[in-house]
Amino acid sequence: MKKIVVVLILIALVSAVYAGGSTEAKKLGKQTVVFWNGYTGPDRPVLEDLVAQYNAQSDDIEIKMEIMPWDTLFQKLMPAMIAGNAPDLIAMSVGRYAEYAEAGKLASLDGFIQNSKVLNVKDLVPGMIEAGNFQGSQYAMPMAFAAMVMYYNKAMFREAGLDPENPPATLAQLQDAWTKLIKKDSSGNVVQYAQAIAVKSTVPMVPVFMWMYGADYIAGGKSVINSAEAVQAMSMLGDAFQAGVSPVGLTGQEADNLFAAGKAAIEFNGPWAINGFRGAGIDLGIAEVPAGMAGRRTWGGDTILTITKDSKVKDAAWDFIEYWNSPATQRTWALNVGFPPTRTDMSGDVELTTGNPDIVYFLNSAPYSVLFMADEPKAGRIDEEVLVPLYESVTRKTLDAATALKQADAALSALLNE
């Protein structure tokens, strides 16, 4: 009997300890919104400050943020959704939400948008809004918008006889710069690459070259990857890799490391990379991505906010989305992290452009940025099963561009019809 009493007291004590944290907000009469995201990098303290400001100013809502690496977030998300323990609000890459929307795990935001008194979607980056619309319903709102720009090492440019103040503005100029920037040792081994071009686990770098030639991947739910323009683009890339412009098979992280180590002179990347490159001592130049024969297009996108379907505090989660996309929050975010704002009505914001001169390149890139397969539920599979093998086989010359694209077209069509 004594033992049973002791066990019961212990259970009561443990329950009280575990219940303590979650009831704190309730005691204050606040609704708790559990918010998962993967901002583990230098942007974390800025996000934490903005959330703390929101919690301080809100009388009835408390954002309980759980920050974890993106990989971990996606590993935890599926079991959490199945077990009914999903967070209320999730930040995720714009290319990932569609599979969850298709599975019926996310809440439609149409009603909130219509009834909102402070947030007009027309003020937000149109591409991000368009990308967040899945089968006619809005499931995702912007959290961070980024466009890909061209980073270059000014010291390497000077050494190669290139003018660092006039970086390549067209594909032809870029190709000319490549030939001058490659350095080889006496045995013919490349000791300095012209550009670090990642083909896997990366933001889409190769698609930028495809778009330069006017090639595309999917249109109207069908594969359009096997076009004459795509053959031209992939052939050019295959030859460039063989000439030593970039090492083959790079991941995004490896490409960043190569550029930061001063082993590659150019890299296409987003605003999150700036601090790391400057921290590594690179004499950094920033420019817009060069224009191709089909015009200037670059990758745009990044992170969206979604509310889970089973959330019991959807209104509170939406309130945070409104706060996040307000001009004041976006100004703080842009000034401290370097991402351009999610709003299009801030391009004339003097405080913003003078406070962070780098931001101009991203703001200028926004109008021609393309969101890559954002509303495609199979985007992850397409990348892993079709695009990475295509890029790897062409850049390694295990297949010629025409054959590789023919195979990719068949694989992509099969996957889309699955």
Added chain:
Amino acid sequence: MRKKTMNRSIALAGMRMVLPSMIIITVFVLVPIVQSLSMSLQNWNILKNTHFFVGFDNFRKAFGDERFLNALLNTVIYTLSYVPILVLGSLLIAILLNYGFTGAGFFKSLLFVPAITSMAIVAIIFRFLLDGDIGLLSIWLKALGFQTKDFLRDPDTAMWAVVLTGVWRWIGFNMVIFLSGLNAIPNDLYEAAEIDGAGKVRQLFSISLPLLMPTMSFVLITNLISSFQVFDQIYVMTKGGPLFSTEVLVYYIYYRGFNVFDMGYASAMAFILFCIILVFTILQLKGFRSEGER
């Protein structure tokens, strides 16, 4: 009658002792195995939570799936290179250290350090070390005048890189097992052999190795199972690339289960892997048993 009661009480006491373990094994091993078998017979999208019975379709699909067959082949290649290198390497080191030369204790500790390090950490370190452009190994090799490769980015060398990472991680652990096997051999046998004029090499082949067979059997079976289940270093170092050259079965099962959410098909492949490991283990056990009987 009294004896029967005693036996019964002993049996009950024994059952009480194993009951906690049996409950844990039932809940966390047996039930998931049965559930997994049930899933393998269904088309089960775990994210949408939709499932329907498809019989053996998932198993048939596996044997027509090029990527599964490639992963199976890669798993066999990994096993056939990893297990012999690891077992022979650790045996050789154990024999050398068993002679007890000065500093042997220090080397034992040094070789055991990787075994207490997380495989994910080891894999991250090796990924940096083996980088063809900024990796320390490549820089050293280049400084010595050797031609280097992007070990992990070249389909011809990537598998060797992950095999050697696995060997480096586990060689110390296996060495300790072999050392304990060698220490368990009675000294009298070596003394008798010495009196009969047998040299060190003769003693090794006629006493040490034959008496080490039970240890060898244990080491071989555990390493064979772990090599068929290799995942960590593949996930961290190559993610199955380049061009699927290091994609092994467990990685592909993980991909289908947790990236494509096709849990039915992933379970079917897991069952095929289970059967392969079972067959190999039974064959090995039989082989060692008949060796012991002789």
